[in-house]
Amino acid sequence: MHTQSHFDPARVPHLLGRFAPVTEEVDEVDLMVHGELPGDLDGLYVRNGPNPRFTPIGSYLFPIDGDGMLHGVWISEGRAKYRNRFVRTPGLLAEEKVGHALWGGIETLVMPGEDEVSSELAGTLKDLPDINVVRHGGRLLALAESACPLRVDSELKTLGRETFGGALPAGITAHPKIDPVTGEMVVFCYGLEPPYLTWSAIGPDGVVRRGPTEVAGVDEPMLIHDMALTERFVVLTLGPVFFDLTAAMNGGSVLAWRPERGTRVALIPRDGGPVRWASDEAFWLWHTVNAYDTSPADGAEVVLEYVQWARLAVGGESREDTGEPVKSALVRAVIDPTLGTMQRSVLDDSRVEFPRVDDRMIGRRHRRLALASETGDVDLLQGEFDALRWYDTRDDSSLTWRAGDLSVGEPVFAPSPGDTSDGRGYWMTFATDRTDDSSWLLVISAEDPAAGPLARVRIPVRVPLGLHGCWLPTEE
Template sequence: MNTQTQPRFDPTRVPHLLGSFAPVTDEVDVVDLEVTGKIPDSLDGLYVRNGPNPRFSPIGSYLYPIDGDGMLHGVWLSKGRAHYRNRFVRTAAMVAEERVGRALWGGVESLILPGADEVGPELADDFKDMPDINVVRHAGRTLALAEAACPFRVDAGLETVGKEDFGGALPAGITAHPKIDPVTGEMVVFCYALEPPYLTWSIIDPTGVVVRKATPVENVDEPMMIHDMALTERYVVLVLSPVFIDLEAAMTGGSFLAWRPERGTRVALIPRDGGQTVWASDEAFWLWHTVNAYDEAPDAGAPVILDYVQWSRLTVGGDSSSSGAEPVRCGLVRARIDPTTGRMSRTELDDSRVELPRIDDRRIGRSHRFVALASETGHAGLLPGEYNAIRWYDTVGDSSRVWSSGSLSVGEPVFAPEPGQQSDEAGYWMTFATDRTDQSSWFLIIPAGDPTAGPIARVRIPVRVPLGLHGSWLPN
């Protein structure tokens, strides 16, 4: 049965269900895509991106980017040619909805849950799996990741294999942003929950075995939303912005997420060897995504450097500047945290409006030079989460370079290194883009050595790819 009376909800008035964000329902498979320019012969692998894509028209509520079914969009590159395929991540809840041809679960803010008479006892009165945020590969497994739940494993053709609980070792699941240490091969994960323990972290070894089971993070005594993490050689870095999950308020028509700036923001440095957590704190800020973190020096006790995109307050859905509130501010920020004293200082590196930051993944946990970010150039009419440029920030030169995409709305840039080369200027940045004038979608390949020159290859995607979230380059 439903937990509350279904509220009035009109999905045709939700901006993130319209235009370049609108979901698609057809699954297609097309080889030999049209290419403008030339795909480098050295690129041999799969670029795959996940994102919210409701299979049926939502009921109750829709909160971007949390709600929605997962859809994977893949572009296979080999010998200068490209092949596209998209597939839904088929959860048990989606299959149940497909049987009746309509949505049965409401969005997270409406708490509409079907009863046993509609979906059977195993799915009744429980939240829907939504592995719609990210996709990674580790230990031979390709995983579609949810905000905070078990991921779903998919095969080489993006067909769903099933829910992944890592041999029963992580039954509560993980969040959408694990970090894979490029040196050790370990995947470090965390998860937040509605019941104690509210926050845990774990380690999965290079073979896929959970070698540290879910370990509670101390001094976390109520449910909080924490979207991303960072990793250094010594520490797991978790940023606890004051965003609390308020089920009681949601049950009575209020907000599922509560922004409480008076609580400030805390940062946990958790030793990867299981030692005592170090806490730092500062005035309230929100982050969706970290860039990277690293130990400033090899000496024990060296400060931790954390780069991230900082928001002045929580932004979710279409709310980037609530009525009566100060305009939300964002920018690229560097924090320096002393693990001995817990003191933290912050420096703004770039005040441009940016999001979806990525580095060369081979630099995760180690110092990095270049950061690529989706960016705005002041174009009127862009929705929250829509970007019309890519910006590259140079942490060594303290400078930025920008490629303006014109009528294209671009997504997260992902780095594909040139095989056999170690420089993060030897490779290519990849992203999906959709033309706002005709809703055509493209896959762009931009040279890392000269990114402001724009794409050296534009691959025409045969269907529109909704603006979405996170992806990976999976070389063969």
Template sequence: MTPAAAFDPTRVAHLTGRFAPVTEEVDAVDLEVTGELPDELDGVYLRNGPNPRFTPIGSYLYPLDGDGMIHGVWLSARRARYRNRFVRTPSMIAEESAGRALWGGLQSMILPGAEEVGDVLAHTFKPLPDINVVQHAGRLLALAESDCPFRMSPGLDTLGKETFDGQLPAGITAHPKIDPVTGEMAVFCYGLEPPYLTWAVIGPDGVLRQGPTAVEGIAEPQMIHDMALTRRHVVLVLAPAFFDIEAAMSGGSFVAWRPERGTRIALIPRDGGPVGWADDEAFWLWHTVNAYEDPDDGRVILDYVQWPALTLGPGSPDGRPRESGHHGLTRAVIDPAAGTVARTRLDDARVELPRIDDRLLTGPHQRLAVAADSGRVGGLLPGEYDALRRYDIRGTGVAAQSWNAGALSVGEPVFAPVPGTRGGERGYWLTFATDRTDNTSWFLVLPAEDFAQGPVARVRIPVRVPLGLHGTWLPTEE
């Protein structure tokens, strides 16, 4: 156990500057717009991210720790309004009653007793639905790393824990994938006890159609952040990141990187058939782009951002985190019959948070966008980027366009299509950004057709939006 007295939150880089949490919940209408919002954009952009309600105790590990806060920008008739709300779990409500943090960060193992939080919450881990936000079967879900989501109202009020009518009591991870053809949502979940890894499929009506099914051949708990989905397979990349509870109890890292074990890729047939495996040298990925089957030979094409290793926690005495080396856009071609993987680096730029037009998931894609490092600015923290980069992949050729954001630190780009158009052809990329000179925050709208020209509209957000994680565009239903 890490004693609370040994932890100094003022020395944690991801609790300062552009990442520093905000505590005020704000409603604002008729936001100031520079440029002109496209008339085609009618809906809401939502983004979730770590935002501790109170000063953390024990430890703080970005991007996994922190309470969830969802920020929303509603667009209609070229006008914009803003609202932000905490995801109020029972643990947060108990802390609000106490007026301080009661649970420590993941690495500290500080769990309050019954005298502080009552019998139901005593000695339990705190839910952290702070990573992503998606909508499926009419349910708006704030997602955690591997736990039950919390359901939110359209106005971002917390409605409670979502177990899909008790069918998935262990929860899901933060990156489910929705098949745009069938409307099904594929999910997975990892745990510290057997079964260590399960997957499931939820129908477009919210009813469980398959699972939860254990993935055979998993002998110990591993961390898996994201997945990919093809028309035939659930694709899971099992990097050698193993949970080490004994180390965590003695103040060390709760995830051990063991590169000698290599990385394994599971191809799980969506029809419930036997799992296929492909083995490779060790690498880590936080996020996939998309995956699909080659129609000629059945090989699986997986695009993702590759890291050489997983590194969590501070890397220097001043609390500044370290990154585990250079990471760039990569393509893996997986041969199910041979159990082999062939990887190609598509671009050497330092990038992360990749997205495509979600209407193209499970099938071939050409265009994607990422947050990127322009190379012009020093001192950016891990998870901080100062440019947006768009790729056009055709065969083996890769063309890139970049927009350098100047003094702005930008987040994940999310695609908002023009209604009635085909996948990826016409639309806008949306993201939040924060100015490093004055900490003002903006909502940016970039045209997909001429990405390098930069935003056609900048919406001034009345409060700072901490740099965070993942979001979604939900068009207004006609």
């Protein structure tokens, strides 16, 4: 355990301003709408993100640390209502009981003892289901980095840890992928002890079809944030980011960037065959766009699109040793599973993140993708963006909507009901005005996204910037 005296949360950029947490839980109906909400939208847009309930102690590392808070906007018949709720983990409930934080961040591993919490919680890490949210098999799940998700009900009330009937006790990734054809949800989980990396598959009924299966060839604990899926493969990109618990216990960083190790991509056959590896020079990715097989043949190549970073950058650390910003780019990699090679090409070297496609195209060749982007007109923090950009993969052309005074988040696609094509519908994102801290849900037509929002829905509380959400159409 580390001392806490050196940590000053008032100096952490991602605890301030537009990233600062909110503590009030609000319910409001008949939200103010500028413009007109499309009449065919019927469902819930919900987003999760780091939101410490109490002032952090020990350390705070964005985007990994923080309690989860769900922000939901229900849309129907051109009207909208809002609710936000904390994801109430056992640890958060214990902190609410005493009125202050008991756990520190991942960098310092501050944990309460039995004099402060129950014996079941003493000396344990805190659940942090603050990254993403997904609905599958009748469950709505708030997702942590690599741990058990927390199940919530349709009104965003926390129900408890989800272990899938005890079949996945170690948990799952924050970025599972749901095959839109089979309905299967594929997940991975990394750990600090062997096996360091496993993958699993959950049927559309929510029953685990493949329990934790070790990924051979991983002999150290590594940070892996996202994954991709094709018809044939589970695709995991292993950038050279290793957990170093010895350094952490001695005041150093728990995450070690080792570029000399390079980056490896695991192509894991979904039928259970042996892992195929490809490797290249070191790079890091937070988020994949999508992946697909060029053909169903066994030797066919795999195309992986993702946002590439020159190295890992977390928290307030957003510049190289030279003082230059750590760069990101939209990249397409073509991977040969037989030769173990990958050819990377940069599609756009602008600073971009939070890539999304129409979820109905996951694992298949997609035409359109959207990202949050930066214009360069104003100074923004890492994880903050002031534009949205859309790409057409037929010719790699792009369209941009500059958001002006708004800082925008991840764009999420909501297909028009009954549409089976790749692209007719709407893009949604939360945005916060930098002039007055007001937050809005933006609804943008996918047919003319550069024209900007069709509707702006006023949110009654400021929604802290980041991280991930989804559109959940009303189930018949």
